[in-house]
Amino acid sequence: MPSSGLLVFLLVLHANLKFSLSLGVSERIWNYNYTRYHPMDEISSWMDSVEEQNPKLVTSLVYGQTFEKRDIKLLKFGLPDPGGLEKKAVWVDCGIHAREWIAPAFCQWFVKEILQSYNESDVRLTKFLQKIDLYVTPVLNVDGYMFSWTNQSTRLWRKSRSLPPQGCGCHGVDLNRNFNANWGTVGVSTDCCSNTYCGVSPASEPEAKAVTDFVGTRVEQFLCYLTIHSSGQLILLPYGHPQITAPNYEELVSVGKAAASEMKKLYGMEYRVGTSPQILYANSGSSRDWARLLGIPFSYTFELRDKGEFGHLLPEDQIKPACEEAYVGVTSILSYVYDKNFPNDKLPTAAATACVHATGLIVMTTLATLLVTLGSV
Amino acid sequence: MSPALMRVLWVVVLLSAVRGAPLGTVTPPPVILEPVPSVPVPSEPVRVDSGADQNISIPIHTEQQQQQQQQQQVALDVDVMLTGELNPNHYPARRAAQVVLHHLNTRYGSPYWWGALRQVHKATAEALGDSGRKYSLEVTLQDQISGTKETCTAEVVFPGGPAGGPPQVTTSYEGKSEINTQAQEEALYNQYNTSQNLLSGHNLPDSYGHVAPGMEPFWHLGGVASSFVMLKESSENTLYNMAQVVSVTQLATENNQLRFNYDVLLHEMVSQEIIHWKLLASWSPQEGVKASQMELLPKCHHCEPPQEH
Numbered sequence: 136m137p138s139s140g141l142l143v144f145l146l147v148l149h150a151n152l153k154f155s156l157s158l159g160v161s162e163r164i165w166n167y168n169y170t171r172y173h174p175m176d177e178i179s180s181w182m183d184s185v186e187e188q189n190p191k192l193v194t195s196l197v198y199g200q201t202f203e204k205r206d207i208k209l210l211k212f213g214l215p216d217p218g219g220l221e222k223k224a225v226w227v228d229c230g231i232h233a234r235e236w237i238a239p240a241f242c243q244w245f246v247k248e249i250l251q252s253y254n255e256s257d258v259r260l261t262k263f264l265q266k267i268d269l270y271v272t273p274v275l276n277v278d279g280y281m282f283s284w285t286n287q288s289t290r291l292w293r294k295s296r297s298l299p300p301q302g303c304g305c306h307g308v309d310l311n312r313n314f315n316a317n318w319g320t321v322g323v324s325t326d327c328c329s330n331t332y333c334g335v336s337p338a339s340e341p342e343a344k345a346v347t348d349f350v351g352t353r354v355e356q357f358l359c360y361l362t363i364h365s366s367g368q369l370i371l372l373p374y375g376h377p378q379i380t381a382p383n384y385e386e387l388v389s390v391g392k393a394a395a396s397e398m399k400k401l402y403g404m405e406y407r408v409g410t411s412p413q414i415l416y417a418n419s420g421s422s423r424d425w426a427r428l429l430g431i432p433f434s435y436t437f438e439l440r441d442k443g444e445f446g447h448l449l450p451e452d453q454i455k456p457a458c459e460e461a462y463v464g465v466t467s468i469l470s471y472v473y474d475k476n477f478p479n480d481k482l483p484t485a486a487a488t489a490c491v492h493a494t495g496l497i498v499m500t501t502l503a504t505l506l507v508t509l510g511s512v
Numbered sequence: 513m514s515p516a517l518m519r520v521l522w523v524v525v526l527l528s529a530v531r532g533a534p535l536g537t538v539t540p541p542p543v544i545l546e547p548v549p550s551v552p553v554p555s556e557p558v559r560v561d562s563g564a565d566q567n568i569s570i571p572i573h574t575e576q577q578q579q580q581q582q583q584q585q586v587a588l589d590v591d592v593m594l595t596g597e598l599n600p601n602h603y604p605a606r607r608a609a610q611v612v613l614h615h616l617n618t619r620y621g622s623p624y625w626w627g628a629l630r631q632v633h634k635a636t637a638e639a640l641g642d643s644g645r646k647y648s649l650e651v652t653l654q655d656q657i658s659g660t661k662e663t664c665t666a667e668v669v670f671p672g673g674p675a676g677g678p679p680q681v682t683t684s685y686e687g688k689s690e691i692n693t694q695a696q697e698e699a700l701y702n703q704y705n706t707s708q709n710l711l712s713g714h715n716l717p718d719s720y721g722h723v724a725p726g727m728e729p730f731w732h733l734g735g736v737a738s739s740f741v742m743l744k745e746s747s748e749n750t751l752y753n754m755a756q757v758v759s760v761t762q763l764a765t766e767n768n769q770l771r772f773n774y775d776v777l778l779h780e781m782v783s784q785e786i787i788h789w790k791l792l793a794s795w796s797p798q799e800g801v802k803a804s805q806m807e808l809l810p811k812c813h814h815c816e817p818p819q820e821h
Contacts, residue, residue, distance in 0.1 A: 293784060331784055407601050409601065416603060416781070448721045448755065450717065450721030
């Protein structure tokens with residue numbers, strides 16, 4: 136009967152509009168809780184399901200092993216380039232320091248946003264991924280991260296979990312002092328018990344070596360290198376050494392400031408932008424510096440929330456706003472990098488994309504309504 | 513098939529197109545809660561140059577960088593002490609401003625007022641010869657509890673000489689503006705000013721950043737009491753925050769002061785170390801917070817719990 140058909144139509148329309156227009160789309164795609172911290176085994180399972188469910192978009196890659204012989208795994212997002220050209224690449228890693236739990240939480244959030252946009256046929260994302268492969272490592276320092284989950288007394292562990300070197304009694308190396316970038320010169324300790332212990336030699340640690348080998352053998356492809364940390368609300372540009380300046384310093388500052396400005400629009404949070412020796416402290420052997428030295432033009436460290444009130448123990452109810460902020464900051468940089476490298480094929484603006492979606496929705500529902508109405512006449 | 517059903521099917525088909533799945537319908541993946549054994553996915557082989565020598569420097573881009581590679585280790589300390597107008601966003605001004613914060617927390621902090629540094633507006637530094645260095649600052653603080661902001665000027669003197677000693681701070685701050693915490697403070701004081709059920713607590717915040725609502729005042733109190741330690745330990749080469757209250761245990765009230773043994777972890781940003789202190793905090797609404805019996809606990813190198821494999 137026409138009236139029951141109409142009733143079903145209205146119910147289905149209501150449900151679909153509600154889902155499509157609400158931010159709950161991600162929950163519909165996934166039942167994974169992105170606003171809680173997850174232990175490593177849950178993150179690994181989640182990575183498996185991301186890959187399984189999106190075979191045309193995602194592949195995972197094990198690119199090394201930690202000291203304790205665990206896989207270091209990334210998710211590679213990419214689409215075939217219609218022109219068949221060689222792809223460029225962007226690197227994002229999280230969790231190089233074990234206790235900075237908001238960083239892996241951000242990588243998981245970032246992946247969710249990519250999948251959500253992909254499922255909505257977001258034109259900007261499609262264009263981006265056709266030209267640029269996105270390599271995301273949700274947890275780089277797997278051993279350290281797992282150790283920080285052991286019990287309350289290990290929560291604030293920072294380093295890897297390598298065995299003590301000869302003549303010294305403590306575990307672990309500060310992986311972000313171990314890269315081959317002015318290694319061992321400033322902002323480090325040679326005491327293995329120190330939290331800024333830089334290791335026995337550059338890239339001596341398997342975690343640092345894994346990144347060095349993977350990115351190092353593909354360096355011409357990489358346009359951008361982002362490493363995610365907490366806390367402090369900072370966007371750090373190379374170099375950590377106070378007397379060395381990156382050749383594109385001015386551009387790095389302006390792109391960083393644009394990102395910080397986007398981040399501030401969300402919740403009013405200030406992110407300071409500058410080199411580490413300017414706004415934080417001098418340091419050497421960081422992955423960000425190594426990437427810039429290699430020639431990767433845009434290399435940044437993000438220090439996410441907060442400014443010391445909770446520090447590394449950021450409450451779970453701040454995961455969503457912290458990740459939303461970080462997301463707009465990261466995408467601001469990625470959009471700039473894309474437009475700079477593909478100036479003849481720039482990304483459409485976000486407003487234009489939303490307009491297209493809204494128009495499509497209106498057209499389709501009008502047609503559906505007409506069809507039902509005509510059918511019931 | 514009935515015409516009504518046909519119509520319903522049309523509608524469903526059309527509306528699924530509205531969701532815009534480019535490659536067909538989107539199948540929600542199953543919820544995976546049990547850990548799945550991780551199988552390394554065969555991938556493009558990671559090409560490792562077996563001849564790579566880790567001691568060879570990465571090709572560097574400027575002459576300046578070349579020189580730096582050959583220079584000796586640069587000390588961790590600030591070796592070029594700036595004087596005059598400072599960039600308020602850079603670390604020398606920020607570290608001095610943090611000292612102002614610690615000072616104000618020792619003077620005005622309570623279970624219901626705990627300041628955080630919000631902004632550094634202006635900063636200058638001056639060398640005082642043997643007496644050390646003096647910073648003049650204009651800062652905005654924010655109470656972490658009510659969110660109210662206060663702006664003030666301050667001077668911080670970091671003493672010179674081998675003895676060092678804690679920084680000396682003076683400010684223009686005259687007291688909190690009208691957020692009246694008095695009622696809350698009195699209520700808390702009266703509630704705990706009995707020998708029955710002495711309070712105790714652990715891990716504030718816990719690993720997930722959570723503090724139970726009833727424990728929040730004691731977390732704040734721990735932060736304020738820690739400010740006494742952080743103030744006396746601060747220098748131009750440090751930036752302290754309290755990372756966590758490991759434990760708080762109430763002792764019997766004495767001289768009308770509530771008293772608590774605190775075990776706290778401080779985070780020192782420059783070294784990235786977590787530093788363990790014990791202290792005795794006493795508090796009343798009239799007297800404010802005082803800290804005594806402050807004791808540094810040695811870093812325990814051999815105290816790591818057994819690892820799970």
